[in-house]
Amino acid sequence: MTKPQQAGGASVRELKAAALDALVKQELARKRASDAAKTARLKALRLARDAAEKAEATPKRAARKSDTSR
DSSP states (O other), X not given: OOHHHHTTOOOHHXXXXXXXXXXXXXXXXXXXXXXXXXXXXXXXXXXXXXXHHXXXXXXXXXXXXXXXXX
């Protein structure tokens, strides 16, 4: 054991490592939040596009059916 550990205190190296670990964890949390927001945005855009395509396609089918029944 080193002298600082015997005295119950943390060494400067340990304190720096702990501070760096905290910064890395914060950065990872920010990245995860950013990725989640991006994924949610893209999913919303895809769902909106699919709904618009479905809405466009539905009246065309109905119009074809009504035209052929006359």
